[in-house]
Amino acid sequence: MFELSLLCPEDRVEVLGDALDALDALSVSVEDADARTDAEQALFGEPGMPPPRQGWQRSRVAALFVNEAAAQQAQQLLEVQDFLADCRVLGVTQVVEQDWVRLTQSQFAPVDITPDFWIVPTWHELPAQARRSIRLDPGLAFGTGTHPTTRMCLRWIARRGATRPASGNPLGRVLDYGCGSGILAIAAAKFGATEIDAVDIDPAALDTTARNAQANGVQLHAGLPDRAQGRYQTVLANILAAPLRVLAPLLCAHVAPAGNLVLAGILERQVDELKAAYAPWVPLEVADVEDGWTLMTATH
Known part of the structure; x- marks a missing residue:
């Protein structure tokens, strides 16, 4: 699998996630781009309730694709969209196969x-x-x-x-x-x-x-x-x-x-x-x- 990752402001997280879903991403995740730094922000949500916010001030959005060609095609299609103006493409990287049971443990x-x-x-x-x-x-x-x-x-x-x-x-x-x-x-x-x-x-x-x-x-x-x-x-x-x-x-x-x-x-x-x-x-x-x-x- 290959991961396409982007850096975007909070107000672009939802539209970017929707676009990645439409481009057949296997999964889309959002995390604080400033995690483990002094600028990290804590967000507390409650199960069954709407999220307090869609993302962080600087959010890293990562989407998994079945192969490199699909990830690169998604990147090319996103780069011409107006809503990507304040976002930055971080790149496409291969996700190394792992022992997920051992990793979870x-x-x-x-x-x-x-x-x-x-x-x-x-x-x-x-x-x-x-x-x-x-x-x-x-x-x-x-x-x-x-x-x-x-x-x-x-x-x-x-x-x-x-x-x-x-x-x-x-x-x-x-x-x-x-x-x-x-x-x-x-x-x-x-x-x-x-x-x-x-x-x-x-x-x-x-x-x-x-x-x-x-x-x-x-x-x-x-x-x-x-x-x-x-x-x-x-x-x-x-x-x-x-x-x-x-x-x-x-x-x-x-x-x-x-x-x-x-x-x-x-x-x-x-x-x-x-x-x-x-x-x-x-x-x-x-x-x-x-x-x-x-x-x-x-x-x-």
Whole structure:
């Protein structure tokens, strides 16, 4: 395969992408041309929502073609278009065949949540300092421990689970609402929770959660949202701000007296609206912040 790459301003990304699609590109990708420099810009999007912007101020657009002739023909056709006036063709290069499985695996290293609690892909050795660990491979369901929202939830579980109350487990009965890969529910089990319900609207997520739980040797119950019944000492929901607002009365109704509500998937600019949405039931407060995302918690 051959790659045609171009440098263009943000306002030309969409029209250039459409043109490359029309020229039978196998794929079109957009990345920050200033990535890994002081000028790099962070863009945060939410699954299922429109992108915050079509591209970066300086975007690199790369299109794959089946052969060199097709890539060069696309370049020649683009160069005579008016919309390419502010763009620059970087050239056509051959894409070297690679072991994509090995390459994908190399992008996922063990993740340290705390100094002694790690998320480790199955193809990696456990770090020597890992007293607790979750074996988890990237899959279709959200939640591999690499996203800030997941890491903050895991840190909260680890810190809470490390406390030693006078009676019972500090996490108690746990509900993981929108479980994805099941990583939060599995972490709760690793830190001693004995009754765990992991629920999601996606059947693929439930299958993934069940497999991951079995692989990690923990017991939990995975099911659709109606699986959640009664009150829980710990209610976890790492979703997004919009559904969290809608779910406020439901999630709060599941929190036991003196129980903990833990919410993630919230951008820093969304904190006030989440506080307002939950104010009739609990006083939400920011408990952690990472890379523009926040973790919000409350005690019922």
